[in-house]
Amino acid sequence: MEILQATMDELEDLAKLFDEYRQFYGIESDISSAKAFLQLRLALKESVIFIALMDDKIIGFTQLYPTFSSIALQRAYILNDIYVTEDARGLGVGKALMEKVFHYCEQQYARYVTLQTAADNVNARKLYEKLQMKQDEYCNYVKYFM
Template sequence: MEILQATMNELEELTVLFDEYRQFYGIESDVSSAKAFLQLRMALKESIIFVVVENGNTIGFAQLYPTFSSIALQRAYILNDIYVKEDARGLGVGKALMEKVFQYCEQQYARYVTLQTATDNVHARKLYENLNMKQDQYCNYVKYFS
């Protein structure tokens, strides 16, 4: 298993996984829009994407968005997306991706990395807790626009 920072060279395989990830959350498949979204994020350097490659196949990815902590006066990251192909789950891929994310954030002198997951996503929550992530004390509010 190898974890790489994605470049345009990985875009095709990454797009397939990204589309599967979106379907996992109930969104209808739209490969062309998924590809355009990823391509733009990468071209504008608006996200950092790590891919897991095993035996020439891309089996997982994580996407980080940079932000800042005004209180700490430091960079921070939002781990917005993490996905492992169904047949690769339970093999340590998610843990390896998370450790790569932590390593990257530390190298960038980030104050923190944050993520959200569904309350019923018990497998992911267990992974995050086993990696010493903690639920914060903040109450998040969201206003959706279209």
Template structure:
């Protein structure tokens, strides 16, 4: 398996996985909107996307959004999206993507990487804990618009 930072060259493969990821969360398939969204993120350098490929087939993605820690005066990252195709689950792809994310964040001298997951996403939570991620002391509040 190879994991690398995706570019416009991988846009088609990214789009398929990103659309599947959104469907996993109950969103109706919309390939053209998914593609346009990713295309903008890459073009404007608003996210960092890693893609896992095995035997020429894309099997997973992880998308980071940069932010900052005002307290630490350092860059930080939000791991907003991580997805592994159904047929590749349980093979260590998620772990490998997470390790690539951690490596990248360290190389960027980030203070931290954070993520959110559903409380009932038991497999993901186990993985994050195995990778020594911890729950912080903060509660998240959200206000949705539109």
């Protein structure tokens, strides 16, 4: 397995996997919109995407969005998306992607990386805790506009 930072060269295959990820969360398939979304993020350097490759096939990805910590006066990252194909689960792909994210954030002198997951996503929570991530003490509030 190899973990690489995605470029426009991987856009076609990445868009298919991104669409599969969105379907996992109950969103109707729309590969063209998924591709356009990723293309814009990459072109504008608005996100950092890492892909896991096995036998030249993308089997997982993670997407980071940069933000800042005003208190610490440092860059920070939101790990917004992580997905591993069903047939690659249990092979350590998620762990490898997370470790790549941590390494990248450290190289960028980030204060922290944060993520959210569903309370019932037991396997993901076990992985995050195994990687020494901690639940913070903040209450998150959301206001949806669409």
